[in-house]
Amino acid sequence: MAHIGTCYNCDMKISELGEFGLIDILADLIKKDDTESDPDILIDAGDDTAAWQSDATVNLTTVDCLVENIHFDLDKISWQELGWKALAVSLSDIAAMGGIPKYALFSLALPQETNVEDVAELYNGILELGQKYHVRVIGGNISKAPVLFIDSIVYGVTEAPNIMLTRSSAMPGDEIAVTGYLGAAAGGLKIISNDLVLANNLKMPLTTALNKPSPRIGEGQKLAADGVKCAMDLSDGLTSDLNHICRASRVGAVLNVDTVPVHPALKTAFGDNALDMALSGGEDYELLFTAGHDIMEDIKKQLDCPVTVVGKIVADDNCRITLLDGSGKIYTPSGKGWNHFG
Structure with a gap:
C-alpha cells in the first residue's frame, strides 16, 4: 500500500488530538498528494468550501454531516426542522465564500425501523429551504445504520472569478465584524437539553435559531461584491472561528468582548452567562468577516441586518487572540467553542 506522506501524531487517539488537529493532519496529507496537480483547483482543503475554476466562474463545493445523538436529538427536533438544518449548515458555507448555491445532494443512513413518513418530513424541510434560496436537490444515496446520519453536499458558484471570500485574506489593521446577533443557538440548546421553562417570547427565538438557522446567503454575496476579502x-x-481565520491568515486579533452583539432574548434568559454563550456557543451561522474601515462603513450601510465591529486584526506570527473587556483588561471566557473530539 503506497503512502502519500508521513502521518505525524498518528499514534494518538482522536480524542487526544481533537477535531482540528485531525483536520490539520488530513489537510497536510492532501496537500502532499501532488501527483495529480490541477491548475484549476483554487482551494482544496482548509476553508469553508473547495473552489475550482471553470470557464468564467469559480465552483464551490462543501459537505457536512449530522449524526443522531451527536448533533441532534430526535426527541428535541422535528424531522422537518432537521431537514431544514441539514441543508442550512451547508448553505452557510457557501454564504461564507460569497457564493451562489445551486445544487444539493443528500446521503442518508437510517435505522431500518424508521417511519417513511418521517423521512418524507425530513425532505420537506430540505425542499422548503431549498425553494427559498433556489437550490435544487439533484440526487443522493440511502443506506442502513444503527442511528440516523445525514450527509449534505452543496455545489455553488461565485459571480466572478475574482470575487470570493476566504479565511486566509485577513490583514493587520482590518476591523473584525459579525452579522446579526450571537449566542441564540447556544441558548436554544441549553433550553431543550435541560427542559427549561421560559416565556414563549424568549424560548421561540432561541430554539428556532438552533433548529432552523437562516444562512446569510445574500449578505455573503454583498460582502464579496463590496470588496471584503476575508x-x-x-x-x-466566535472565539474558535476567529482562531481559524487568524491561523489561515497568519495574523493575530484583539477582540473587545463588550462590543459582541449578544442576542437580546439570550441576555434576558441567561443574564451574566449570556456573553460567554455568545463567545463560544457555536451554531449561530452568522458571518464573521474582516475589512478596512472604509469598506466596513460601506458594508454597514449596504446590509439590512445588524453589522457590529467587535475587534481588530493585528500582526502576530503566533496567531494569538487577545480578549479585552470594557476597561481594557484581559477577559477569559468559560467556554472554548465546539470541537467534535475535544
Missing part, C-alpha cells in the same frame, strides 16, 4: 461562517463559536 470571511467565514460562525459554526463553532
